[in-house]
Amino acid sequence: MHEIELKLSVDETTLEQLAKAKPPKGFAVSEQSVKRLRSVYYDTPDHTLKKARISLRTRHNGTNWLQTIKQGGGMQSGLSKRIELELPIAGIEPDFHVISDNEIKQKLLSLLEGKQWGILFETAITRTLTYYTDKAGAKIEVALDSGIAKTATKEHPIHEVELELMEGPVESLYKLAGALMKDRPILFSSSNKAGIGYRLASGEPPELPSEALHSNYIELEPGDNAGSAFQKILSECLNQIVANRSCVLQQNISEGPHQLRVGLRRLRSAFNIYKAAFPGNETIAALDVSAKQLATTAGNQRDIDVLVEDIITPVIPLLPDTHSVEPLFEAIKLAHVEAQIELRQELIDPKLNGFLLQLGELAHSSAWKENLGLSEFKKLDLPIQTFAQNALSKRWKACEKRAENLQDLTIEQRHDLRKSLKKLRYTVEFFRSLYEPEDLRIFLKCLKRLQNTFGYLNDVAMADRLVAMKLPQSLQNNEVSTVIGFVAGWHQARADNAWLEAQERWNAAVEAPKYWLQAKA
Numbered sequence: 001m002h003e004i005e006l007k008l009s010v011d012e013t014t015l016e017q018l019a020k021a022k023p024p025k026g027f028a029v030s031e032q033s034v035k036r037l038r039s040v041y042y043d044t045p046d047h048t049l050k051k052a053r054i055s056l057r058t059r060h061n062g063t064n065w066l067q068t069i070k071q072g073g074g075m076q077s078g079l080s081k082r083i084e085l086e087l088p089i090a091g092i093e094p095d096f097h098v099i100s101d102n103e104i105k106q107k108l109l110s111l112l113e114g115k116q117w118g119i120l121f122e123t124a125i126t127r128t129l130t131y132y133t134d135k136a137g138a139k140i141e142v143a144l145d146s147g148i149a150k151t152a153t154k155e156h157p158i159h160e161v162e163l164e165l166m167e168g169p170v171e172s173l174y175k176l177a178g179a180l181m182k183d184r185p186i187l188f189s190s191s192n193k194a195g196i197g198y199r200l201a202s203g204e205p206p207e208l209p210s211e212a213l214h215s216n217y218i219e220l221e222p223g224d225n226a227g228s229a230f231q232k233i234l235s236e237c238l239n240q241i242v243a244n245r246s247c248v249l250q251q252n253i254s255e256g257p258h259q260l261r262v263g264l265r266r267l268r269s270a271f272n273i274y275k276a277a278f279p280g281n282e283t284i285a286a287l288d289v290s291a292k293q294l295a296t297t298a299g300n301q302r303d304i305d306v307l308v309e310d311i312i313t314p315v316i317p318l319l320p321d322t323h324s325v326e327p328l329f330e331a332i333k334l335a336h337v338e339a340q341i342e343l344r345q346e347l348i349d350p351k352l353n354g355f356l357l358q359l360g361e362l363a364h365s366s367a368w369k370e371n372l373g374l375s376e377f378k379k380l381d382l383p384i385q386t387f388a389q390n391a392l393s394k395r396w397k398a399c400e401k402r403a404e405n406l407q408d409l410t411i412e413q414r415h416d417l418r419k420s421l422k423k424l425r426y427t428v429e430f431f432r433s434l435y436e437p438e439d440l441r442i443f444l445k446c447l448k449r450l451q452n453t454f455g456y457l458n459d460v461a462m463a464d465r466l467v468a469m470k471l472p473q474s475l476q477n478n479e480v481s482t483v484i485g486f487v488a489g490w491h492q493a494r495a496d497n498a499w500l501e502a503q504e505r506w507n508a509a510v511e512a513p514k515y516w517l518q519a520k521a
Contacts, residue, residue: 005164006177006360007189012159014184015144019128024179027132030139035062035129037147040122041197042094044115052111054104055194058092065089069104121151121197125158131166132176138168140176149197149206156196156206160189174361181357183350187249188242210246212255213239215266220433226387227369227380230274233430234363237267242356245347248298254305257298257343264295267359269426273391277379283358283368290355297346301339308332310459315487327480388431392516395424400510406503411461414502418454425451431516439515446509453502460495 010018023029039059043049049056055070067089085104089095099105125147132140143162148155161181165173196206218236220229240263247256271278271288278284308329316325346352362368372380379387402417403409409417425447432440 004170004173005162006173007192008161008163008177008181009187009189010159010161011185012146014186015128015146015159015161017184018142018144018161018180021180023132024176027134027176027179030131030133031129032131033129035127037061037125037127038122039125039193040092041120041194042117043120043198044112044117045120047120047198047202048111048115048117049108050198052107054108054111056094056108057194058089058094060092065091067094067098069099069108071104121149121201123147123149123158123193123197125193134168134172134176136169136172138172138176139166140164140168140173141166142176142180145193149193149200151197151200154200154206156200158193158196160193161186169365169367171361171365171367174357174365178354178357178361181350181353184353185348185350186353187246188356190243190246209250210243211251212247212253212259213243213263214259215240215262215429218430218433220384220431222385222434224384225380226274226277226382226384229384229387229431230270230277230380231363233270234267234359237263237270238356238359238363241267241359245352249344249347252340254302254309257301257305261295261298261302264291264298265422266426266429267291268295269423270430272423273395273427273430277372277376279376281368283362287355287359287362290352294346294352294355297339297343301336301343304332304336304339306459308336310456311491312487315490318490319483319486323479323483323486325483328483331480384431385434388434389516391427392424392431392514395420395427396514399424403506406506414454414457414499415461418451418458421447421451421454435515439518443509443512443515446505446512450502450505450509453498453505456498457495457502460491460498 037059039057042056042058053072055068057068057070059066059068065088066086068084068086070085071083083104085099085101087098087100089098096105096108099108125145128144130142130144132138132142141162141164143164145158145160145162147158149158150156163173163177190210191207199206199208216236216239218232220232224232241260244256244260244263247253248260268288268291271284271291275284312325312328312332319325369377369380399417399420402413402420428440428444428447432444
């Protein structure tokens with residue numbers, strides 16, 4: 001059977017509160033129980049099964065031993081989809097004879113043939129199980145898990161919530177999660193109990209800090225229509241936002257806020273591309289507002305990182321010996337701490353739970369299509385090749401309009417053109433799997449070069465923030481002002497040349513073949 005479950009990392013206090021919580025409105029509790037589970041995981045010392053994306057586990061549920069085999073899946077935005085086979089066995093040792101799926105059985109045997117394998121680690125969990133039902137026909141198992149993962153020499157605590165859809169529509173899964181977790185701090189799990197156990201067995205830290213995540217390739221199929229492509233795009237945006245939220249909360253690196261903002265901007269760009277199909281949709285409008293607000297906060301920290309890394313640091317070797325950059329760095333550091341605190345406060349605000357879970361529901365459920373009018377339904381039923389061609393043409397025309405009288409654009413108008421180019425780039429990335437790489441190579445190369453130039457021009461314009469920055473009273477002196485003036489002046493001189501380059505690169509983009517018009521729709 002296919003398993004669909006949502007995994008959330010929580011603290012011990014949240015688990016205790018959830019165990020006592022009443023059923024949310026619209027849901028009823030059908031049964032409750034408490035179990036003590038011992039789960040034993042098997043593999044070779046070099047993790048043969050894990051590398052093949054297979055999990056082999058035996059579990060004692062208090063009365064019986066069960067053997068569970070999971071294949072495929074992985075975690076994205078806390079959502080796990082995988083094939084799971086579970087059958088009773090006589091004892092702790094795995095029994096391959098009971099496996100009913102011959103393909104999986106043969107794969108297991110071939111992977112383990114001639115190799116030493118055995119117990120790698122185990123978990124001991126107290127699980128509070130509650131089954132929820134709703135009028136849509138959903139039955140959802142909610143497991144509140146508290147315990148440890150352990151090897152022969154190490155152990156690590158586990159506190160998490162698992163919501164598994166047993167029957168019914170996937171939107172019920174997200175609605176229940178939103179209702180239960182509305183005012184409680186959560187993080188989407190990027191791993192599972194087995195992941196913690198494997199890291200313990202390997203001598204790695206049990207909970208690796210989340211790394212900054214760049215956008216991933218979106219695999220659209222020729223058979224997709226505009227609606228199914230929209231959900232794939234939303235799912236990828238959500239994955240990038242969730243991963244970089246964790247990165248910002250766990251690490252102090254500049255790439256986290258940057259990729260978080262990129263994910264939010266890509267999401268807003270997707271909403272904009274599809275806005276004609278959702279006129280007046282309150283859910284999407286609210287999600288867009290939330291994404292804009294969070295992107296602004298993430299941008300405040302990212303802009304300060306850019307000032308330090310791309311604006312000030314390159315000029316330091318050129319400063320006269322009589323000038324020190326340290327007082328300026330001290331002032332910027334204070335501003336960075338303020339921006340970092342503000343961003344992290346937004347990211348742990350329980351209100352963000354609703355945003356992420358609503359976005360997850362939109363990406364993985366088809367229920368929202370039921371309320372579409374005939375006109376909107378027809379737009380979403382368009383073949384994705386036709387929809388993509390229209391979207392790319394619209395984005396390109398917006399850039400052309402912004403670039404009229406290019407040589408006379410003001411700084412603000414240059415910024416508007418840069419934003420239009422960025423939206424075009426996101427649209428190209430959303431739909432690039434529909435085209436042959438060679439067809440879009442020339443245009444994409446021109447677009448990247450153009451974006452790089454306009455990106456630098458935007459960064460230089462940000463140098464004005466140095467002049468306007470409110471410095472602590474003790475740091476407001478002539479030395480700091482002189483350094484600011486030197487940095488701003490050096491970049492402005494380079495910006496004049498970059499602007500000439502931008503005009504040349506724009507002309508190259510205009511001449512580049514528009515691959516989406518040449519492809520068969």
